[in-house]
Amino acid sequence: ETGVTQTPRHLVMGMTNKKSLKCEQHLGHNAMYWYKQSAKKPLELMFVYSLEERVENNSVPSRFSPECPNSSHLFLHLHTLQPEDSALYLCASSQEAGGTEAFFGQGTRLTVV
Amino acid sequence: DAKTTQPPSMDCAEGRAANLPCNHSTISGNEYVYWYRQIHSQGPQYIIHGLKNNETNEMASLIITEDRKSSTLILPHATLRDTAVYYCIVGDDDKVIFGPGTSLSVIP
Numbered sequence: 325e326t327g328v329t330q331t332p333r334h335l336v337m338g339m340t341n342k343k344s345l346k347c348e349q350h351l352g353h354n355a356m357y358w359y360k361q362s363a364k365k366p367l368e369l370m371f372v373y374s375l376e377e378r379v380e381n382n383s384v385p386s387r388f389s390p391e392c393p394n395s396s397h398l399f400l401h402l403h404t405l406q407p408e409d410s411a412l413y414l415c416a417s418s419q420e421a422g423g424t425e426a427f428f429g430q431g432t433r434l435t436v437v
Numbered sequence: 438d439a440k441t442t443q444p445p446s447m448d449c450a451e452g453r454a455a456n457l458p459c460n461h462s463t464i465s466g467n468e469y470v471y472w473y474r475q476i477h478s479q480g481p482q483y484i485i486h487g488l489k490n491n492e493t494n495e496m497a498s499l500i501i502t503e504d505r506k507s508s509t510l511i512l513p514h515a516t517l518r519d520t521a522v523y524y525c526i527v528g529d530d531d532k533v534i535f536g537p538g539t540s541l542s543v544i545p
Contacts, residue, residue, distance in 0.1 A: 428480035
């Protein structure tokens with residue numbers, strides 16, 4: 325256990341569904357991240373939050389909508405996804421945004437059908 | 438962001454030292470070198486990081502060249518559980534960005 329918890333671990337959703345991924349950390353970290361890992365591809369950074377403010381959005385389609393209600397929780401709201409969005413979605417946190425040690429959750433395996 | 442290059446794959450005999458190289462020739466003076474690994478279907482796991490001095494912890498050793506343009510991660514006694522993709526990244530106040538990494542296979 326890294327201290328970063330993601331739920332659910334697995335999710336299957338249709339293209340017309342709306343679902344949310346949840347990430348929680350009680351490490352006292354100020355920065356949280358969403359990453360996407362597709363098969364045989366390196367990790368792709370999606371969003372960065374620092375002190376609950378979004379500081380990075382790497383050209384992610386609007387069908388992915390992040391939310392950071394407080395420094396311990398991060399959500400990724402999903403709607404009208406495509407099959408190519410099927411991937412492992414990883415949440416991470418670090419003390420500060422940027423090149424400090426990051427702790428990753430186990431990820432949510434998302435399948436869009 | 439400084440970029441890193443790593444060999445795509447390596448094999449290592451169980452019980453031997455695994456030496457994973459990384460080139461980061463464009464690293465700037467205030468950027469750290471970080472190593473993570475990802476075992477299949479799990480999230481990345483932090484291993485070690487350093488600035489310019491060699492570092493050692495319970496998992497591995499990190500050797501950084503004097504010019505800081507390359508580094509080597511050393512797993513002193515590789516086990517089958519060390520089979521994973523190893524990522525070398527550099528960063529300071531910038532974000533953590535993973536490249537393709539090195540797929541290490543530890544062979545019995």
